[in-house]
Amino acid sequence: MVIVIINETVDLQVRDEEIMETIVSLDMLKKGERFRINRVTHVREIGKKLADMGFTKGVEGLVVRFALLHDPIEIRILGYNVTIRRAEAAGINVEKISAVLPAVVTQKGKR
Numbered sequence: 001m002v003i004v005i006i007n008e009t010v011d012l013q014v015r016d017e018e019i020m021e022t023i024v025s026l027d028m029l030k031k032g033e034r035f036r037i038n039r040v041t042h043v044r045e046i047g048k049k050l051a052d053m054g055f056t057k058g059v060e061g062l063v064v065r066f067a068l069l070h071d072p073i074e075i076r077i078l079g080y081n082v083t084i085r086r087a088e089a090a091g092i093n094v095e096k097i098s099a100v101l102p103a104v105v106t107q108k109g110k111r
């Protein structure tokens with residue numbers, strides 16, 4: 001009986017580690033990756049402005065593109081696109097909810 005309990009504990013720890021691997025800051029995501037906001041660590045004005053734009057826990061979004069040198073970042077959230085600085089994105093913890101989207105396929109042989 002003790003072995004079963006130990007195995008269940010190990011399984012729970014592995015699941016927790018898998019979840020933690022998917023939680024990263026928003027600035028670490030790649031173009032096309034989808035995410036769910038876990039936590040906004042910014043406080044005061046920046047945190048309030050991000051919350052006003054829709055960056056709140058549980059909201060899903062998509063990394064649309066990066067500007068030259070990866071700053072700023074264009075994000076699609078709540079049906080609109082918003083551009084935020086990389087430093088602001090670094091203070092938003094997100095959970096990846098899918099891999100990078102494949103390239104857009106056009107009509108037969110056209111690109």
